[in-house]
Amino acid sequence: MAAKSPAKSTATTAKESAPTGQDTGRRSTARRSLVTRDVLEKATLLFAEKGYETTTLQDIAAAVGVSRTALYHYVTSKEELLAMLVEQMSVALADTLAALRAREDLTPEGKLRELTDMLVRQRAESPQQFRVHDQTESALPEPMRSKHRQARRDVLSALSAVIEEGIDRGEFKPLDPNVAAFSVLGMCNWVAWWYHSGPDYDIDAVARQISQSAIDMMAADDATRAPADSAKAALATARSSLDALERLLPTDGA
Amino acid sequence: MAAKSPAKSTATTAKESAPTGQDTGRRSTARRSLVTRDVLEKATLLFAEKGYETTTLQDIAAAVGVSRTALYHYVTSKEELLAMLVEQMSVALADTLAALRAREDLTPEGKLRELTDMLVRQRAESPQQFRVHDQTESALPEPMRSKHRQARRDVLSALSAVIEEGIDRGEFKPLDPNVAAFSVLGMCNWVAWWYHSGPDYDIDAVARQISQSAIDMMAADDATRAPADSAKAALATARSSLDALERLLPTDGA
CATH class of the missing domain: 1.10.10.60 (Homeodomain-like)
Structure with missing residues (x-):
């Protein structure tokens, strides 16, 4: 029972006696x-x-x-709690994402899958923390505010870098990497607004679908997937869209 | 001059004299x-x-x-301002989306493109309104709170219905329609957190990329996918390709 809910049982202990010295050590x-x-x-x-x-x-x-x-x-102080929230919600996350980005055993698609899976699960686990953290940004005292902003930039740049890597390798469409990164972040972060654990949603299925959606919106079409230079591919796509347009528009005088 | 900035000039007039009776009529x-x-x-x-x-x-x-x-x-009262915010940010939007959903001249893909385009532009135009509106939900007095919640459900159900329609027609992947709808909403809503008008982002290109991403994450694999079904869709694809091309080509003088 105690092993099943350590946080709760420890909190109860704390009510009885707060730690007073070095007698309890590691425990x-x-x-x-x-x-x-x-x-x-x-x-x-x-x-x-x-x-x-x-x-x-x-x-x-x-x-x-x-x-x-x-x-x-x-x-x-309350400020200390905010600082802990920042540490937990953005600094630690930024570090994890930076490490993931650097992994050499994963393709850009593999990295994107891991990144989104991690973000979705974190938002689902701590929705209030994420939303409060976001709302209280302006209340953050320095140097927490700068630290928080830097962490946000780090999260964005880890994600953008993975997307750029995918584009360079011809595996992802030549999207604007920042807009694409923000789209993925929005999709993952929004989980904090709608997800409630319960019978409606299985978190594994939710994380899987969102990760796959992020990959599907990036993935180059099979036709343009060849490592051929991407400008050429973009031009080909533009041309075929214009061909389609020509077919779809009424001919002159019609 | 007055015609160019009616809001500002009218605000100035208001400082001089607030309307007092029925003498000014429609103006x-x-x-x-x-x-x-x-x-x-x-x-x-x-x-x-x-x-x-x-x-x-x-x-x-x-x-x-x-x-x-x-x-x-x-x-x-402040409550009245909150009520106006709700009316503008959710009720009006829910009505527009419901009307769009019912249009018979558009395919699910066409509807999804219009819906996302509209959402992205609204979030980009009124980011503070959207975020405040979201944060102050708990401060809303009744019946505004219920109205707001109903509007949120209506937005979600319009989007889910379009996605389900696409799935039923074999044009979209058999995703969980609610999770897919929330993903699209997150992607669009997040614009309120990151978009700033200015030289960094062109709102037309941003709206185009996000709409296309929403479609790409839904679209069934090519095998089951219908060809570009409307001139508008072909035009949007052509434009996205040109946006990509622009990013890929070296800038003048480089």
């Missing part, structure tokens, strides 16, 4: 990080419900079920 | 709606910057450049 560190996660989750829900500005540390302590004094063992 | 109605639009825009920016809760009618009056008494000719 205390693990417990501390679980309680901190619980605090962060409760705080995020409050920020989402009441707004960041109007939420107090007292509200957060009450939601976690500890006294305000006990809460101070874990966080000392 | 007054037009002016009123322009000023109201200006008020709504300014209010939205304030909601985005300061938060809905902390913005006062006095702040809004100051931003518009009128007295609070003059503002009362146009709006009587």
Whole structure:
């Protein structure tokens, strides 16, 4: 039972006694990080419900079920909670995506699949965190705000780089890589707005469909898939579309 | 000059004298709606910057450049402004999409192209309105909240219905229509987060690429796919190819 819901059972322990010294060692560190996660989750829900500005540390302590004094063992300010949210939602993600981008064992398609799968699952797991994180950007104190913005740029550039790699190899259509990256991000991020775990959606199926959609919108047509130079391919596609147009339009005088 | 910037010149007139009776007739109605639009825009920016809760009618009056008494000719409460935002951002859109869905002269692909084009352009034109509208959902008083939720469901169901129609006709892949609809909505809605008018992005090219991406992620494999079915579709494909070509060719003098 305890093994099944460690976060919950640890939070209960924390209510009884907050860690006081070095006697508990490694176990205390693990417990501390679980309680901190619980605090962060409760705080995020409050920020989402009441707004960041109007939420107090007292509200957060009450939601976690500890006294305000006990809460101070874990966080000392709302700003610190925001900083943790940024760290979790963008900095850590940006690092993971950068590492994925650099992997040499994956094709651009393989990388795109992994990237989108990871994004969809993270948004589905922490929808409130993602939305609050997005809404509170303007409340972030420095240097958190710069760190957050840099992480956002890093996520975008990892995704754009994978798309550009696919275009260069003739595997992806010659799309605008930034617009394509934003489209994929939008598709994945939006999961935080609509996904609810439950019988309606199976997260594995959702992640699979969205990843496949991202690949399908990039994939070069079979005709243009050859590593032939892409300008030539684009010109050929334009010409055949114009041919189709000619056939479809009424002839002169008709 | 006045004809070039009616909203601005009318706003100036409003500062001098708010409409007082039925003497101005139709002109007054037009002016009123322009000023109201200006008020709504300014209010939205304030909601985005300061938060809905902390913005006062006095702040809004100051931003518009009128007295609070003059503002009362146009709006009587913040709730009324929120209601207008809902009307503009979701109810009107839901109606337009429902009408588009019912058009018999368009294939599912043609409908999807029109729907996404419309969504992308609206998000690009009113990014703050869309984001504030999304963030303030919980602040909406009844019956606005229900109206807003119904409109959101209507937008989703119009899009899902078009996708289902495409699947039934064998033109689209047999995807989960709701997940596919949310993916398309995410891709379009996200424009409100990243698009800035300016030299970086041409809105026509952006709308074209996103619409084409939505179609490409739905389209059944070539084996089951119908040929370009409308002049508009052929033209859109030709234009996307030309956009790609433009990006691929070295710039002048390079």
